[in-house]
Amino acid sequence: MSAPLRLVLFDVDGTLVDSQGSIVLAMTSSFEALSLPVPDRSAVISIVGLSLPVAIARLAPTEAPAVQDRLVEGYKQAYHAHRLDQGAASSPLFPGARDIIETLHAVPEVLLGVATGKSQRGLDALLEVHGLESYFVTRQVADHHPSKPHPSMIETALADTGVSAADAVMIGDTSFDMEMARAASVAGVGVSWGYHDRSALRDASCVIDAFDQLPAALAGIWD
Structure with missing residues (x-):
C-alpha cells in the first residue's frame, strides 16, 4: 500500500x-522618510510574520490610515532596494x-x-x-x-x-x-x-x- x-x-x-537586518533597515527607512519616531528593534522583530499592513498598523497605531499606507509603500521600496543591492546576503x-x-x-x-x-x-x-x-x-x-x-x-x-x-x-x-x-x-x-x-x-x-x-x-x- x-x-x-x-x-x-x-x-x-x-x-x-x-532577514531581520533587512526588515529593520527597511522599517527604519520608511519611518524616517515621514519624520516619524522609529520603532525599536524588538518591536519591529515582534511583528515579523504578519502581513505588512497589519504589521505597520501595530507599529504605528495612532497614525491615520493614509500615513500607514505611506509607511507600507516606503517599507516595500526600501526593502526592494536593499535586496537588489545585497542579493542573497540580504536574507x-x-x-x-x-x-x-x-x-x-x-x-x-x-x-x-x-x-x-x-x-x-x-x-x-x-x-x-x-x-x-x-x-x-x-x-x-x-x-x-x-x-x-x-x-x-x-x-x-x-x-x-x-x-x-x-x-x-x-x-x-x-x-x-x-x-x-x-x-x-x-x-x-x-x-x-x-x-x-x-x-x-x-x-x-x-x-x-x-x-x-x-x-x-x-x-x-x-x-
Missing part, C-alpha cells in the same frame, strides 16, 4: 532565512535550511510549500536568489490572504495539493505560525532560532533547535 501524500509548509522570515539561509529542503524534496510522498507574510514579488525574488524555485509546489503569500494567524494560507495549500490536514505540518518561528496551524487543524513545529521566544510557541506540537531534528519530529507527528 502506497504511503499517503504529506505536506510540509515552511514559514520564510525567521525560519528559512535570517541568508539559516544553517541546514537548504539541506533539509533537498532531503524532504527527495521523498516521493512529501510535498513542500511556503506560507509567508511576504508578498509574491518578495517571495519569488528570494527563492530565485537562493536557487530554490523548483522545490515548492504551493506558495501562499500575503497578497492573496488575510494575515496570519488566519488559517487561509494553510487551507489553500491543502486544497492545492489534495493533502488532508492530518498529513500536513507547518514549520515556523512565531506564535502567528503556530496559531495559524492550530486554526487549520494541522500540526505545528516551532523552530527556536527565529524571532519569537521559545515560550511563545506554546501551540506547537514540538520545537526543534536545528533543521537536522526535523525528520525525527515529522516522524513523531505522523507515526
